[in-house]
Amino acid sequence: MQLTLASRHYRDPETYARERTTVFGAGWQFLGHEAEVTQPGDYVSGDLAGWPVLVVRGADGTLRGFHNVCRHRAGPLVTEPKGQCGGELTCRYHGWRYALDGRLRSAVDFGAAEGFDPREFGLHPVTVGLWRGFIFVNVDGKAGPLAELVAPMEALFAARGVTLAPATLRRSHDLACNWKTYVENYLEGYHISAVHPALAAEVDGSAYRVRMDGAVAIHEVPTLSGVNDGLWAWMWPNLAFNVYRYGMMVEHMRPIGHDRTRLDYLYFYDPASDDMEAILKASDQLTLEDKIICEAVQKNLDAGIYETGVLSPRHEDGVAWFQSQIARALT
């Protein structure tokens, strides 16, 4: 019998503080796609479990990552999720200017401070990794090779001949729950018949399985009509690739503190051939159904009566794997 992770880990700010370092700081975090940063000075930025980071393309064409935190008094260099910064990154607080490789170029109007060497005040770097144009960052610089993490995903994409459609669209949804509550919901199809009636009519719920390959969870489900035929795959710790016939949606399950989660959806689609309106409507409906159940579960986890439960050997292998990784990260 496999017991669940103790409920306090879904409501304790201390647990989240540790996860920020041992899960998110230590691993590869999704940030965007290379198509968003084609020119020197183009950047993408984001808050990754409380780590504000940016990736910018240098004059030499190289992508470099930094904490979006000025070395003077911690001001932000960029405030938009993506954009063009020109030839340098300029702090929004007092205007210090950094070269695109992170060196402090000018501590504007600072005055003569004894012992102050601008060469020691470059931006703190983060490691950048690329896979199929997707940009990842590693905050602590000690994660293993990105290629190793994505290898099962790469094998799936290669076997299915997955390619990216040209148009992109970003949308977000906010959930009042711990990030793990939502991730675990994504990691099983057990809830489909009770939570997603429209989807349940499409899939053979009794044959629904989630299989782990490395740090990737692969949903395998025979569909009755073929309408939802596709590939749903999640990768540790909080990213999923949902491949449909119209294109793909990358789903980033981003914690905003210990009790809030933001789902960032990045759609890749073909603007000429698809009915995005209907696709987004179906996607919104599914998300709403998951939001309602995850928020209800979170309230019950917060209530205090539930300490630990049990996991289904038929349906919850993915959840079990995820919880074992979390338990390891917390010890």
Ligand code: FES
């Ligand atoms: S905090 Fe950046 S210039 Fe002051």
Ligand SMILES: [Fe+2]
């Ligand atoms: Fe769901």
